[in-house]
Amino acid sequence: MSKVRVIAVVNQKGGVGKTTTVVNLSACLGEAGKKVLVIDADAQGNTTSGLGLEKNKLENTLYNVLLGEISISDAIQQTVAENVDIVPSNMNLSGAEIELVSLEDRESIVKENLSKIKNNYDFIVIDCPPSLGIVTINALVAADTVLVPVQCEYFALEGMEQLFHTIGLVQNNLNADLQIEGVVFTMYDSRTNLSIEVVEEVKKVLKPDMYSAIIPRNVRLGEAPSYGLPITIYDTKSKGAESYRLLAEMVIDKEWK
Numbered sequence: 001m002s003k004v005r006v007i008a009v010v011n012q013k014g015g016v017g018k019t020t021t022v023v024n025l026s027a028c029l030g031e032a033g034k035k036v037l038v039i040d041a042d043a044q045g046n047t048t049s050g051l052g053l054e055k056n057k058l059e060n061t062l063y064n065v066l067l068g069e070i071s072i073s074d075a076i077q078q079t080v081a082e083n084v085d086i087v088p089s090n091m092n093l094s095g096a097e098i099e100l101v102s103l104e105d106r107e108s109i110v111k112e113n114l115s116k117i118k119n120n121y122d123f124i125v126i127d128c129p130p131s132l133g134i135v136t137i138n139a140l141v142a143a144d145t146v147l148v149p150v151q152c153e154y155f156a157l158e159g160m161e162q163l164f165h166t167i168g169l170v171q172n173n174l175n176a177d178l179q180i181e182g183v184v185f186t187m188y189d190s191r192t193n194l195s196i197e198v199v200e201e202v203k204k205v206l207k208p209d210m211y212s213a214i215i216p217r218n219v220r221l222g223e224a225p226s227y228g229l230p231i232t233i234y235d236t237k238s239k240g241a242e243s244y245r246l247l248a249e250m251v252i253d254k255e256w257k
């Protein structure tokens with residue numbers, strides 16, 4: 001019997017494809033029969049709306065869980081995707097960065113809460129905000145592994161150093177078991193040398209046990225969120241859907257010591 005794996009999808013750079021990866025990887029894991037819980041840890045709430053929930057009509061969100069107002073099981077909802085549940089978020093969460101500062105054990109609130117419901121799932125996937133603040137640190141403390149989306153663009157490597165430094169700090173101080181799972185190259189365009197170069201450069205710094213997956217730039221992936229649907233439902237035969245299925249296979253097949 002395999003145990004649950006908690007995956008934090010992290011990159012402090014904005015707009016690199018974190019949310020697109022969380023929504024569609026989770027949907028593909030669910031499609032493959034895995035039980036998935038998504039944690040939307042970003043106040044933008046794009047994962048919440050991308051999985052079909054109305055983010056402005058939520059009673060119970062991650063914010064209420066973090067402040068200890070409700071238990072995590074009261075915040076869990078079903079999504080449009082098969083086998084995928086979510087702890088949703090909306091703008092409320094933007095206050096958390098400040099409000100959590102005064103709390104004891106403020107780095108491990110997400111971990112504490114997940115411990116109560118973890119065993120109901122095969123995978124827990126956390127969408128992080130584009131910052132390395134207290135909410136992202138909570139995700140890294142709760143996580144078994146980190147998955148880093150890298151956009152195939154200029155300056156893709158900029159910020160990677162800071163990210164790996166932060167991951168190192170968390171490993172040294174808060175979560176010694178944290179491992180980097182792999183890199184997802186997003187918005188890849190095989191017609192441009194730039195995309196090819198970014199992949200080559202980043203692969204040079206990956207350890208042998210890390211995998212890398214390529215997600216092409218695909219119009220359907222960009223459209224799906226406005227319908228509140230993951231790509232597996234919006235256009236199940238698209239290149240985007242196929243590429244996220246391949247990523248899901250890598251995630252499932254990856255073995256951990």
Ligand SMILES: Nc1ncnc2c1ncn2[C@@H]1O[C@H](COP(=O)(O)OP(=O)(O)OP(=O)(O)O)[C@@H](O)[C@H]1O
Pocket residue numbers: 013014015016017018019020021042044046128129130186187188215216217218219221222223225
């Ligand atoms: N493979 C892709 N093909 C086409 N469009 C994509 C792809 N991946 C992401 N996008 C689009 O790029 C934009 C940024 O993606 P996304 O929201 O997933 O990034 P993010 O890292 O979560 O951003 P933020 O840092 O603001 O949370 C979105 O409009 C999304 O639809």
Ligand SMILES: [Mg+2]
Pocket residue numbers: 018019020042044046127128
């Ligand atoms: Mg996002």
